[in-house]
Amino acid sequence: MRAVCWHGENDLRVDTVPRPALVNPKDAVLRVRASTACGSDLHVIDGLIPTMREGDVLGHEFVGEVVETGEAVEETETGQRVVVPSFIGCGACSYCHDDLWSLCDNTNPNAAMQEPVLGDSTAGVYGYTHAFGGYAGSHAEYIRVPHADVNCFEVPDELDDEQALFASDAWPTGYMGADFCDIEDGDTVAVWGCGGVGLMAQESAALMGAEQVIGIDRFPERLEAAREHAGAETIDYTAVDSVVDRLDALTGGRGPDACIDAVGMEAHGTGLAHRYDRAKQEFGLHTDRGEALRQAIRAVRKGGTLSVLGVYGLMDKFPVGVLMNKGITVETAQQHGQRYVPQLLDHVVEGEMDPSYLATHEFSLEDGPTAYRMFKEKEDGMIRPVFKP
């Protein structure tokens, strides 16, 4: 089958690779119907997250049709159209029982690679480095899904693929980020980043009752999407002297009740701090540029919540004194998709939210390298490219 594969830093190729097969008794094999690129893929493509191997298949956000099921699969059936969260749960460990699916103990075959760094291990993920499991990704014609019964969610017939696709990762990530904020009536939520996850966080926050949502980015089409779909006020950080001052002005001097970082380790910024981060990253002295996160910590009101969705490495410059003195609560996780997918699909069916506008461009797998180049450069107003294998 054909697949978009990583061959090195900024070197993607479309290769012919073996078709996946059922291996374990609870596996399913899906024919991929739609698969989208995630901003976190760019960290991998840029070589900032280690343990990719030459030839790895990329992609972790997808909708597919079940074509084979293992002998111990009970509920998932051949022919079903399903959406699958990017982090793989087992459904049987204490973390899955507690709805903390991305912390699953039993789905990462390479857990030992993470332990020296994290002190523990995460669940496995599709197409996202060997430390995160090493499973082949979804930018391919077929994909193997372990523990099919807890990871495959049937898509209601009335939804098209694009309406369900982002319930795989971008939406549950953003939704979880808003859920972390325990939003009450009258709350203001500020979100750094108006890409797929940031837009989903803003819309979800509005859905959960936030009175004021503020989106921060620099790309006009993304700021426009935040205003149009999430009813957000927006800040173009390149057009203001200080994002923190601007947020203060918008919130009566208090600062937002909750700040959500939907940017991650390749943040852009302005000014000295950004240039310092950038220089250190260039020389390999650290993996993260943390300007968005630092702004969020300074901006959030005293006693407020900082919700971190951005993907980071081992950031070595984190203003913990600001957190401590302001009494900030930090909530963070890789997405616990299985906790949210059913209610997200309900939201679409009920007409309360429809994330399909994120799919601005469609490609075949053969165009994989081009699509990622455009995605990285945000060319042509692209928010998310979608591959239709």
Place this chain on the structure above:
Amino acid sequence: MASQHTDRGEREQPADDRTGRSTSGTDTKRRGRAVRGVAGAGLVLYGLGKRSLRGVAAAVAGGWLLLRALRGRSEGGGTGGSGNWTAPREREREPEGAPPEALDVQRSVTVERPAEELYERWRDPETHERVWAHFAEVRAVGEDRQHWTVAGPRGVALEWDAEVVAADPGKFLRWKSLPGARVPNEGSVRFRSRGDAETEVTLHVRFDPPGGRVGSALAERFDLVPDAAAGTALRRFKSLVETGEVPTLEANPSARGAGDLV
């Protein structure tokens, strides 16, 4: 994993540096030693370079060959240069386990099952075989005896028999290798209930890697052999018991082909 930690525990200092072993004097033997030394060193480098479990096995096997060359030990009752070795049947077979200077590794994991059930599963030969499959082929050769084979590349294998020497059903199990093992080792597993449904499983392994102090230093330096083997064994046990399967990258597609098993 839920509650895992590495506790090397108090490690005793090696009692001696094992000098003064027999040395051989003939040219033939010297040539043999040189060959084994080069092969051993090569395997160590190859194995450590791989940084995978197969690599670890190669490094272990290489360390053994290297040590034999350094010590100038004669072939004894072995099977020549292939590196395969089985304990002679005629020898006294009381389990003796690892010497005091052995490496000492302890790892724990919390499993969502009662202790009694976990004890039974650990004693089930089929489970036991799958738990260690990343490291060794473990074959039951009697109710309380297993034959272990750690395979490296190029036909080098380390083999030994181990026997259960103490058992407290539902709580504890201890095993030791039989005399003559090239990797003298012993281990124990303890099951401690935590509430009604959870159990802390602690695996304690002691072994004397081939190469004596050199091997120990290498193993410690790279922090690979004992931790990787013990930690992964526990993780596999937990996954097998909790989910009925062990996560795997077998047949995993990539542009390298299929399969990413290390």
